[in-house]
Amino acid sequence: MNPPPRKRKATSASSINPELPNSDISTEDTASATIDVTAVEVPELTPEEQSDRLHLERKVERAFFEAGKALMELRDRRLYRSTHRTFEEYCRDRFGHNRRQSYLLMDAAAVFDNLAEKCDRSDHILPTNEWQVRPLTKLDPDIQPEAWQQAVEFAKGKVPSHRIVKDAVQKIMERTQVPNSYQLGEVCQILVKDNPELRGMGGCWAIVTYVGDFSCTVKTWNGEVTVGVQHLKSFDYLPAECQQMQGVCDRITRLRGCENLEEAAHAVLKHLGEVKRPYLTTMEENLLSVIEREYKN
Known part of the structure; x- marks a missing residue:
């Protein structure tokens, strides 16, 4: 009696020669082949390494905040004046920022400062990028912490996404909405509609100088005028x-x-x-x- 064919250990498909029609390696042998894997043991972080990791992670998370604070100081002290006429031109040439990017970072830094001061810091959940913070800029600083904490709770204790923060802000705005939601200093567009007194002012920008129950006094390039809220549309500027x-x-x-x-x-x-x-x-x-x-x- 001939001994049974010996099973070979296949380490890869290339070990089987497709040109040998009578290969003594059956499909069953190939399917049951085993591959030896050597486990690599990953050493745990030492307490010092763990501390370094947390420190570096905090620096990455606060990068947008530090950038916004630095931009504020550059602007407020006019440290760009020796090379550029305007702050916007300086940011474009020096940092490659478009016209909004620097202001978005500065506004985000102001919100971050407010949250760091007023929110419960026991869990250290704070924004990690400007995109998460942006919806909060629409709220009064006193309400921003409430919206952020609601967003954190909805995210189950993790850093909430932009969408979650935006939803939290929207709910608060709907809850606190009053007949006139415009704010002092807000820039709006005048809508003439059926008001003949506004003829010639359609499309002009207008800056809110007084907020009434159902109307606003606004300043345009050509003077002040009082209009109903139905004749205003916010530009949603920062x-x-x-x-x-x-x-x-x-x-x-x-x-x-x-x-x-x-x-x-x-x-x-x-x-x-x-x-x-x-x-x-x-x-x-x-x-x-x-x-x-x-x-x-």
Whole structure:
């Protein structure tokens, strides 16, 4: 009696030669082949390594906060003035930021500071990026901690996503909504609709200077007017962007007070009063500066 065929240990498919039709390795042998795996033991972190890891993780999580704080100081101290005329140009050339990115980081840093001060720090759950914080900028600083803690609870004690934070903010806004939800300093667009008194003002930006029950007094490039909330639509600008527009409005208002303002200058101011963005282009800024120098404003 011939001895049974010896099973071979297959380590890979390449060990079987497909050109041998009478190979003595059956399909069953191949299926039952075993591969020896050597287990690699991963050493546990030492207490010192664990401490270093936590420290480095905190630095990564706070990177956006530190960037926002640094940008605030650069802006407030005007440390860009030796090389750039405006803060926005400096951020674009030095950091590659678009017009909103620097302000988003600064607003996020302010919210982070507020949460770090007012939230329960026992679990150390704080935002780890600007995107998580952005919905909170729509709320009053006193309400931001409540919205964040609700978002943390919904995320089962973990850092909540942007969507979860946005949902928490929306619920609070719906709960606290009043007939007039506009805020002082908010930049809106005027909607003429069926109000003949607003004719010629359609599309102009307007900055809220007084909030009534169902109306607002707003400042435009051409003066102040009181309108019902149905004739306003928010541009949803960030707080820093609203401040920028307030600065533009103040400059235009001072020029409008000048005597003998020429028609060409008036046309430029009217154009600036209709821009639908929270900044002036380089050309617009140059034109406004020329008019200011001409009238020594």
